[in-house]
Amino acid sequence: MLRHIIYSLAFIFVMQATLRAQECHVVVQSEAEVANAGVPVIFTANAGCSEPIGKAEYQWVVSAGTITSGQGTHQITVDTAGLFLQEVTATVELKEPGAKSYGTATATVTIGGCGLSRKFDQYGELSFNDEKARLDNFAIELQNNPGAQGYIIAYGGRRGHHGEVDARLERIRNYLLNRRGLAPEFTVTLDGGYREEFTIELYIVPRGFDTPTPTPTVSPNEVEKSNETTDVL
Structure with missing residues (x-):
């Protein structure tokens, strides 16, 4: 009987942990929707979770450009040199090392050419x-x-x-x-x-x-x- 109770409590704990992961809401924002080529672009992630999520990290990937700082944190800076007339999409995943993901989000910035045709x-x-x-x-x-x-x-x-x-x-x-x-x-x-x-x-x-x-x-x-x-x- 005691073993059954322990197993039940363990199952409830796992379910609660899963629900906490599902209740995280991740959003990514950029300073502007359009930026000039060569000007660094900053992306910022915000996560709202109903329960503490431990030592979670923000893992970033960008479709173009280079992440120059902030990998692993809630904010990154992307170098846009040479990206005339392209889009930079930043994708972030909030997760614990070696654990399941708490959520992902993306944001896109169009890179222009100093505002000129x-x-x-x-x-x-x-x-x-x-x-x-x-x-x-x-x-x-x-x-x-x-x-x-x-x-x-x-x-x-x-x-x-x-x-x-x-x-x-x-x-x-x-x-x-x-x-x-x-x-x-x-x-x-x-x-x-x-x-x-x-x-x-x-x-x-x-x-x-x-x-x-x-x-x-x-x-x-x-x-x-x-x-x-x-x-x-």
Whole structure:
């Protein structure tokens, strides 16, 4: 009978320990959702447990960058040098050495490039096949950098056709979305005004950073438009 009671008490103790582990809630926070490349990023974990958990440690893993300090504690610093237009996801696990985990949590920071847009390419009048080759490279770069957003700015020439810019932007957007599979919310087209010659600019910008500013060089009242409409689709 005594042995049965001891076994029962031991079972209850184990169940209570398991419940305590399940009642821990771990959260990870960063100082900001977006940071500049080369600037250290700090991640902080907070754990709320209904019971004391002993000598628990915070074990961190990051998807990019290097942990420079804090491994094993509730706060780490990550070096982001060279991580232009990437995401850093920090995952923490709260556990006792050699024991079961009390919980995990993650947080993600997008690494930009000092808040500036990066011009990826620029070109003038091209055949559609040549333009598709340029757009393919643009799409690949965006897909390799999930923290980036693509901007396409089109400038009409001093001499051109009515509707030229709108038609060209529509063709570019359709190609990037339907043929290259880019998400519409991350592919933005802009009418940049006018330049001496028809021009397309392709920009890659960290999400959450400023939109590239168009730089027209010709005033609209100086433009000579043909009465013919353009059809590039």
